[in-house]
Amino acid sequence: MASILPASNRSMRPDRNTYDGKSFVHVKNPYLDTMDEDILYHLDLGTKTHNLPEMFGDVKFVCVGGSPNRMKAFALFMHKELGPVEGGEDIEDICAGTDRYCMFKTGPVLCISHGMGVPSISIMLHELIKLLHHARCCDVTMIRMGTSGGIGIAPGSVVITDTAVDSFFKPQFEQVILDNVVTRSTELDKELAEELFNCSKKIPNFPALIGHTMCTYDFYEGQGRLDGALCSFSRENKLDYLTRAYKAGVRNIEMESTVFAAMCRLCGLKAAVVCVTLLDRLHGDQINLSHDVLAEYQQRPQLLISNFIKKKLGLCDIS
Incomplete structure (x- = not known):
């Protein structure tokens, strides 16, 4: 039987990332210092091919989400919300050389897609995180x-x-x-939540709450759905x-x-998860919303995060 190792909150080398009152x-990974070049393969970036501090050194907010289209939409939204910036009305996909993820930057906000599931977001x-480190972001x-x-809340509710x-x-x-x-x-981070x-x-008519979020490795049986290609449990098992x-x-x-949460915590990053609910799983398994309602629900996390970023940047007063 494999042993279970407790997670360590201590770095494997002396902490040279925090100084001058800034949190880097x-x-x-002690082996990063021995590498002549670090190729961020799935982002189509590298320490020798790109000037990462110049490209990303001013990043203060990183927003990630599964869908490339939704992350581009959010980046365009932030592009307009932050006021006039260079680049016109459109924004460029920094990771255009790969088909794994998309990345957009507007001012101090970096938006990245992560795909679906633990393995995809982990990569x-x-x-x-290495990009932020090499760029000396703080x-x-x-x-x-x-x-x-x-679970037990109305569709359209935003869970922080x-x-x-x-x-x-x-x-x-x-x-x-x-x-x-x-x-x-x-x-x-409780204060961030x-x-x-x-x-x-x-925000008017904006249902939101703080609660636990359960993460599963599967969309169907792993979440107790009765509508997958396989189902090895009863409706009563699911509801229980x-x-x-x-x-x-x-x-x-x-x-x-x-x-x-685990990776951000270990790497000294303040982190939050903001997700809108599309159905109450106690009452069904399939999403049955009109296109317009679905689009409005999907925009709710974007609206909240946009307001939060503008408040932190002093661009609006919602204190």
Whole structure:
């Protein structure tokens, strides 16, 4: 049986990332210093081919989400909200040389797609965190935005995650490294969650709450759906499980939050997860919304995060 190793919050080398009152991005890999070049393959960037400090050194907010189209839409929205910037009305996909992820930058805001599920976002986060480190970014806030299935709350509600939990409702992320199971904490920044929640109160007709988010490795059986190609449990089993999740504080389900929380926490990044719910899983498994309603729901996390960023930049007064 593989041993279970506790997650370490200590760096593998002396911390040279925080000084002069600024919080720089930690990297927990002593081998990076020995590399002549670091190729961020899935982002189509590298330390020798690109001037990363010049390109990204001013980044203060990183917003990530699964869909490339939604992340481009959010980047265009921020492009307009932040006022006149160079580049005109359109923005360029920095990762256009790869078909894995898309990346857009507007002022101090970096927007990146991460695909669906833990493996996809994990790969992106490794290279993104190294990018922020090589660019010498400081005081960076990371926010994942997305869609999710709600538990016991109305569709359209925006859940601001306080803690990401696994399928056993535990605040941890388990990863097999070599032949060991490593567990890492998935607590998110409580003050950041409260700031986002307070921002939501200033938006008219904007249902929002703070709660636990459950992260699963699968969209169908892993989330207790009855409508997949396989189903090995009864309707009663499903409702019992989701009811227990609700009692444990879970208010929505998605597929990326645990690894996002764990990696950001270990690398010294303030992080938040903001997801809108598209249905109440206690009442069904399939999303049955009109195109217009779905589009409006999907824009809710974008609106909240945009207001939060503008407030932090002093561009609007929603205190």
